[in-house]
Amino acid sequence: MSLETSTNAENAIRHFLIGNRTMLEHKERYWSRFARTYDEDQEYVVGRAILKAITKRLSEERDLGDVIEFGCGTGYFTKEIAKKARHVIATDLSDEMLEMARIQLEEFRNITLQKADCEDTSFPSGRFDTVFMANLIHVLINPTKTLQESHQILKNGGLLLIVDFTGYSMNWFEKIKLGIRYLRKWGLPLCYARNNLSPDELACLVENVDFKVEEVQIMGDKTKALYLKGRKN
Numbered sequence: 001m002s003l004e005t006s007t008n009a010e011n012a013i014r015h016f017l018i019g020n021r022t023m024l025e026h027k028e029r030y031w032s033r034f035a036r037t038y039d040e041d042q043e044y045v046v047g048r049a050i051l052k053a054i055t056k057r058l059s060e061e062r063d064l065g066d067v068i069e070f071g072c073g074t075g076y077f078t079k080e081i082a083k084k085a086r087h088v089i090a091t092d093l094s095d096e097m098l099e100m101a102r103i104q105l106e107e108f109r110n111i112t113l114q115k116a117d118c119e120d121t122s123f124p125s126g127r128f129d130t131v132f133m134a135n136l137i138h139v140l141i142n143p144t145k146t147l148q149e150s151h152q153i154l155k156n157g158g159l160l161l162i163v164d165f166t167g168y169s170m171n172w173f174e175k176i177k178l179g180i181r182y183l184r185k186w187g188l189p190l191c192y193a194r195n196n197l198s199p200d201e202l203a204c205l206v207e208n209v210d211f212k213v214e215e216v217q218i219m220g221d222k223t224k225a226l227y228l229k230g231r232k233n
């Protein structure tokens, strides 16, 4: 390889890495802004009823084993998962979110907090019994990358557990009210957010990366969430 070619290649790699790093820093800054009041804001935006329903549904899960959680935020649902797991590694890309989680999850001895990008983790293949993510899929630019990562780090037969808020099947009046509450707390949503994912669309995303969908349901009354369980084939 000539000197010029090698310099061009090195530059391309450098630009690619810097581009990725800047993007990651940008995402981290975006989410960190919300950390301090995230739980109360979320309660205001989506309402207590759906949060309670999700927590109850999660409490019915059994034997989750060694769990990795992506995008744990302040650890709102991590508590419930930890009660059913041997150990949870709860990850997020925002230090501020992780700091709030650290305070909230202090009493749990089986939770470890770790900074990680869900699209590109350094966990070994086949390491976990369960991958859990709540309200993450719809805010990712490329959810397939995270689902592929989940597949890679799960044991064979491992469980993929996804909870995700959705506007799908919501009454239009409730949708407008939700939109106003959202704007008041968090401003305009991310331009690439998938705010109306249907159960079929979520199942399709998951099946495309070789999971078998065991269950997908829509929960909630005024505001809604998807609940999906998949198995690594």
Ligand SMILES: C[S@@+](CC[C@H](N)C(=O)[O-])C[C@H]1O[C@@H](n2cnc3c(N)ncnc32)[C@H](O)[C@@H]1O
Pocket: 027, 031, 032, 070, 071, 072, 073, 074, 075, 076, 077, 091, 092, 093, 094, 097, 116, 117, 118, 119, 133, 134, 135, 136, 139
């Ligand atoms: C909508 S919040 C949900 C937080 C929490 N799971 C919940 O349901 O309360 C999305 C979270 O995902 C995190 N996040 C976004 N993109 C991420 C990425 N690429 N890797 C890891 N975490 C990410 C954000 O920092 C934020 O804490």
